Amino acid sequence: MNRCSFCNRSADDVDTLVAGAGVYICNDCVALSADIIKSKPAGPKRTTPVWEGVDDDALLAHLPRIDAIRHQVDDDLRSWVGEARRRGMSWDRIGEALGMRRQSAWERFS
The missing domain is CATH 3.30.50 (Erythroid Transcription Factor GATA-1; Chain A)
Structure with missing residues (x-):
């Protein structure tokens, strides 16, 4: 969700x-x-970094929220890469767009 x-x-x-x-x-x-x-x-x-005014308990409580957002971003990136592949784009082009080699893009998203 x-x-x-x-x-x-x-x-x-x-x-x-x-x-x-x-x-x-x-x-x-x-x-x-x-x-x-x-x-x-x-x-x-x-x-000043945002965590300067945050106590230790609040910082630790925030970590799972950041992790959940990371998963959401990863899922969305996979969807975008999947659409690029559906459109016939090569792993070379996708890797270049992501700043990685073709093989790395293929290993991460195939």
Whole structure:
């Protein structure tokens, strides 16, 4: 089942889930993002990694969410590669697009 790549809620738990290239975003995360952009303070851009303000327990609790998103992205990439193959594209072209050799692309996705 597809999940929001930001909050990890399933498609059944949100009103709308918008698909991107390997990622999804729900209507609530879109609204939150819009609010953040609107209220962005003037000044230098944030350069601190997001985990700087996160305690150890919160960091560990977040790891499974990141892993679930990784699996979602991997599944989507497999779908895109499958469509490329269905269209008759060679493993050479697919590997080149992914920055790997033909053999590596074939081993990963065949």
